[in-house]
Amino acid sequence: MVEAIDVRPLLGDIAVPVLLLHRSDDGVVPVARAREAAALLPGSRLVELAGADHMAHVGDVDEWVDHFERFVAGRVSSRSHEPARRAVRICTMGGFRVLVDGRPIAASAWGSRQARLVCKRLAVAVERPVPRDELAELLWPDEFDPAKLSARLSVVLSNVRRVLGGGLRADRDAVALDLEDVELDLAVVQEAIARGDDAALAAAHTGPVLPEDAYEDWAIAARDRVASAVVGARRRLASAAAEEERWDDAIQHARGALDVDAFDELAHELLVRSLLAAGRRGEARVAADRYRERMGELGVEPRDLLEA
Numbered sequence: 001m002v003e004a005i006d007v008r009p010l011l012g013d014i015a016v017p018v019l020l021l022h023r024s025d026d027g028v029v030p031v032a033r034a035r036e037a038a039a040l041l042p043g044s045r046l047v048e049l050a051g052a053d054h055m056a057h058v059g060d061v062d063e064w065v066d067h068f069e070r071f072v073a074g075r076v077s078s079r080s081h082e083p084a085r086r087a088v089r090i091c092t093m094g095g096f097r098v099l100v101d102g103r104p105i106a107a108s109a110w111g112s113r114q115a116r117l118v119c120k121r122l123a124v125a126v127e128r129p130v131p132r133d134e135l136a137e138l139l140w141p142d143e144f145d146p147a148k149l150s151a152r153l154s155v156v157l158s159n160v161r162r163v164l165g166g167g168l169r170a171d172r173d174a175v176a177l178d179l180e181d182v183e184l185d186l187a188v189v190q191e192a193i194a195r196g197d198d199a200a201l202a203a204a205h206t207g208p209v210l211p212e213d214a215y216e217d218w219a220i221a222a223r224d225r226v227a228s229a230v231v232g233a234r235r236r237l238a239s240a241a242a243e244e245e246r247w248d249d250a251i252q253h254a255r256g257a258l259d260v261d262a263f264d265e266l267a268h269e270l271l272v273r274s275l276l277a278a279g280r281r282g283e284a285r286v287a288a289d290r291y292r293e294r295m296g297e298l299g300v301e302p303r304d305l306l307e308a
Helices: 008-013 031-040 062-073 113-124 132-139 146-164 185-195 198-204 217-243 247-260 265-277 281-298
Strands: 019-023 045-049 088-091 097-100 168-170 174-177 182-184
Touching: 008 031, 019 031, 019 062, 031 045, 045 062, 088 185, 113 132, 113 146, 113 174, 113 217, 132 146, 132 174, 146 168, 182 185, 185 198, 185 217, 198 217, 217 247, 217 265, 247 265, 265 281
Parallel strands: 019 045, 088 182
Antiparallel strands: 088 097, 168 174
């Protein structure tokens, strides 16, 4: 009803000062509407601000608050525009969580399921920009109106910025997390992979990526990529420990690899070999039986690891 009411014939009768603040790239209400209102309001002042945020209370608040204070109070008070920085951490391994200053953000704080989903999608991309079209397709696969999709996505991104206290880098084409503003567990994993630091990678891995999104292609790809890297790192660590006869370390890393991929044959072999070398024959038999069970599930003829 509010959107259907046309108040333009009444604007010429407004006899009080009016300040209009509008984002130049607002996708919900075009800036042309603000210009039209300013032309009809006697003595009004329009300030066009850069950006696409529709909701005034999220995004770059500092850019407009001085205009507002000057309009209301006649001056701008001296104050620091630097907000207290919050420690924001996004966790994807073992389940999606966002923590601000160590406290978890409740699901209800996101404003919509779509905002939470967009944050997940951006998190698995780490800092690689995700096209806006891809995000819109993810959220509204049955909507084909570009104007509606752009407006809806702007609102969703505003909700994400509100929860993260910023945390996004966005342009007209794509959106990415700003890792200078937020800490991301997958960024630590990616850095360890890039350095070839197997120990750091093993320590950084705390569980499967977004296990609750078991059937989403974008989550599966990230989950498999991290799992493959962790299994490889654990196998190399177990092999190096076995060569140096550090059997406890070899056992730990072989088991760590099997926690990620229960069907990894080399990790099974390393585990049985290290248990036997450590004199833990009972555990070795149990590990060998487990290996045979896993290979049977795959339809693969198992080897006799104890004999080998």
